[in-house]
Amino acid sequence: MKAETGNLFRKLEAIGELTEEMKAAIDAMPLQVKSLAKGEHVVSDGEISRHSCLLLEGMLHRSKLTPQGNRQILSIHIPGDVPDLHSYHLKKMDHDLVATVDCQVALIAHEDIGQAIHASPALSDLLWRETLIDAATFRAWMTMIGQTQTLARVAHILCELYVRWEMIGDLEGGPFPFPLSQDEVADVIGASIVLASHSLQALQQRGLVSLEGGKATVLDWPALRDLAQFEPAYLYYLHETRRR
Amino acid sequence: MKAETGNLFRKLEAIGELTEEMKAAIDAMPLQVKSLAKGEHVVSDGEISRHSCLLLEGMLHRSKLTPQGNRQILSIHIPGDVPDLHSYHLKKMDHDLVATVDCQVALIAHEDIGQAIHASPALSDLLWRETLIDAATFRAWMTMIGQTQTLARVAHILCELYVRWEMIGDLEGGPFPFPLSQDEVADVIGASIVLASHSLQALQQRGLVSLEGGKATVLDWPALRDLAQFEPAYLYYLHETRRR
DNA sequence: CGTTGCTTTGAACTAGCTCAAGACCTGTGG
DNA sequence: CCACAGGTCTTGAGCTAGTTCAAAGCAACG
Numbered sequence: 001m002k003a004e005t006g007n008l009f010r011k012l013e014a015i016g017e018l019t020e021e022m023k024a025a026i027d028a029m030p031l032q033v034k035s036l037a038k039g040e041h042v043v044s045d046g047e048i049s050r051h052s053c054l055l056l057e058g059m060l061h062r063s064k065l066t067p068q069g070n071r072q073i074l075s076i077h078i079p080g081d082v083p084d085l086h087s088y089h090l091k092k093m094d095h096d097l098v099a100t101v102d103c104q105v106a107l108i109a110h111e112d113i114g115q116a117i118h119a120s121p122a123l124s125d126l127l128w129r130e131t132l133i134d135a136a137t138f139r140a141w142m143t144m145i146g147q148t149q150t151l152a153r154v155a156h157i158l159c160e161l162y163v164r165w166e167m168i169g170d171l172e173g174g175p176f177p178f179p180l181s182q183d184e185v186a187d188v189i190g191a192s193i194v195l196a197s198h199s200l201q202a203l204q205q206r207g208l209v210s211l212e213g214g215k216a217t218v219l220d221w222p223a224l225r226d227l228a229q230f231e232p233a234y235l236y237y238l239h240e241t242r243r244r
Numbered sequence: 245m246k247a248e249t250g251n252l253f254r255k256l257e258a259i260g261e262l263t264e265e266m267k268a269a270i271d272a273m274p275l276q277v278k279s280l281a282k283g284e285h286v287v288s289d290g291e292i293s294r295h296s297c298l299l300l301e302g303m304l305h306r307s308k309l310t311p312q313g314n315r316q317i318l319s320i321h322i323p324g325d326v327p328d329l330h331s332y333h334l335k336k337m338d339h340d341l342v343a344t345v346d347c348q349v350a351l352i353a354h355e356d357i358g359q360a361i362h363a364s365p366a367l368s369d370l371l372w373r374e375t376l377i378d379a380a381t382f383r384a385w386m387t388m389i390g391q392t393q394t395l396a397r398v399a400h401i402l403c404e405l406y407v408r409w410e411m412i413g414d415l416e417g418g419p420f421p422f423p424l425s426q427d428e429v430a431d432v433i434g435a436s437i438v439l440a441s442h443s444l445q446a447l448q449q450r451g452l453v454s455l456e457g458g459k460a461t462v463l464d465w466p467a468l469r470d471l472a473q474f475e476p477a478y479l480y481y482l483h484e485t486r487r488r
Numbered sequence: 489c490g491t492t493g494c495t496t497t498g499a500a501c502t503a504g505c506t507c508a509a510g511a512c513c514t515g516t517g518g
Numbered sequence: 519c520c521a522c523a524g525g526t527c528t529t530g531a532g533c534t535a536g537t538t539c540a541a542a543g544c545a546a547c548g
Contacts (some may be wrong), residue, residue, distance in 0.1 A: 064383060067473045070391035074383050089373040094380050094478045107327060121362065128372050129333040136338050139318050145390050146434025147314035159259035172261045182495065190390025197496065229311045238535060436505055441528065
């Protein structure tokens with residue numbers, strides 16, 4: 001087994017059945033490993049994509065600019081994610097995929113994905129499922145942006161990232177990477193940087209989380225979850241993670 | 245060819261290649277036609293779904309309630325749509341699917357979908373593509389809700405529905421069904437009913453659209469599109485529709 | 489050590505909210 | 519045919535959550 005696909009396997013096992021054959025099919029795909037500096041685009045809005053990108057190390061985010069130049073951050077990605085898996089079927093990007101911090105990624109050619117999924121319908125189904133969970137996450141975010149206050153929105157992204165990091169790493173309640181600038185937090189929650197700053201401070205003052213050096217630690221999970229109105233069902237993990 | 249699948253075929257042809265074999269595979273699936281009264285749920289949040297639903301007549305919408313009871317409308321559906329196609333892979337619903345007005349739908353058992361797509365990988369790919377466009381639409385809505393003013397948001401949903409109705413019907417610039425209450429418009433755009441009311445009035449006073457008897461007519465397409473900052477690329481139609 | 493980027497804070501403003509009342513429909517039963 | 523009830527839409531008044539702009543503080547880095 002390649003080292004590169006460990007996080008991907010952990011994630012796929014969390015959302016469905018992953019057999020040895022499927023793992024082998026994945027490992028048979030050639031990977032082109034690449035380093036990216038913070039702010040670099042993996043692929044940009046309007047481009048025709050020829051490969052999808054497995055995140056190995058660091059974090060990526062997807063974002064979309066309005067014609068007026070406002071940015072909405074659409075999702076945040078951690079190792080094991082393939083944020084532009086959809087580009088296998090929708091070649092032309094409708095948003096940007098950007099390095100949030102310095103990253104290592106592995107590019108996988110669409111041709112190779114095609115071979116793998118045509119050889120294994122079960123793998124095709126699992127990857128389809130993965131893209132559907134991506135869509136479910138958009139629904140959850142849309143609801144959070146449209147229907148909750150900014151403080152709850154900030155809490156929500158912390159909850160989601162906590163649960164997702166927990167799935168691939170072994171946090172044991174400890175800190176997880178949260179390297180977003182307040183500018184970026186603002187563009188996730190659809191609010192101004194001033195509000196983002198206030199909200200992050202408020203969460204810390206209330207003793208719900210601590211933020212330091214690009215890492216977040218959840219101090220009071222029940223309170224944070226309640227404030228965020230966080231319901232992790234949309235992540236479609238088969239098994240609840242043990243969370244303290 | 246069955247009468248029921250006409251709109252579905254038109255829509256699939258708009259987003260990809262639909263061969264005669266694929267049409268036959270679709271028509272081979274048994275349909276259970278059902279009438280729904282306005283407000284009835286096709287399927288509800290948390291339920292396990294055993295079939296997906298092809299909309300024949302009327303309109304449906306998907307919505308998600310926050311724990312506090314606020315509703316976000318996630319998408320609006322017109323005949324030919326299969327709004328819960330994703331439930332084939334994600335059995336447990338994370339939102340409601342509701343009749344916006346009295347409807348006719350055709351239920352398709354997940355088993356039958358499974359047979360059809362396993363017999364035809366090309367059909368599987370096209371349906372996968374369809375669910376990815378669904379996700380792209382969520383991204384566009386999220387951006388509109390997070391980053392634009394309410395007036396632009398209302399204009400945006402009018403633009404989108406106009407283009408989508410145009411794809412399946414032959415509007416020729418004429419009126420299309422727009423039966424949403426202002427309450428519902430408010431929950432689409434993530435704003436209060438008061439703002440929804442004001443915005444709808446403003447669009448009419450500016451001469452961009454007219455709304456009457458549950459129908460909308462676009463009077464000044466370029467102005468409406470510009471106000472909405474509407475970029476239809478996210479719908480992934482292969483060919484531009486001729487629009488006046 | 490000076491530049492650059494990120495964060496905090498304050499002050500003034502405004503878009504959007506809630507609440508509430510009234511107008512307007514439309515269907516129903518007497 | 520009228521009366522009334524229920525839903526939908528409009529309008530206004532007062533409030534608040536959010537905005538922009540601007541300046542100052544901090545920290546990291548070459």
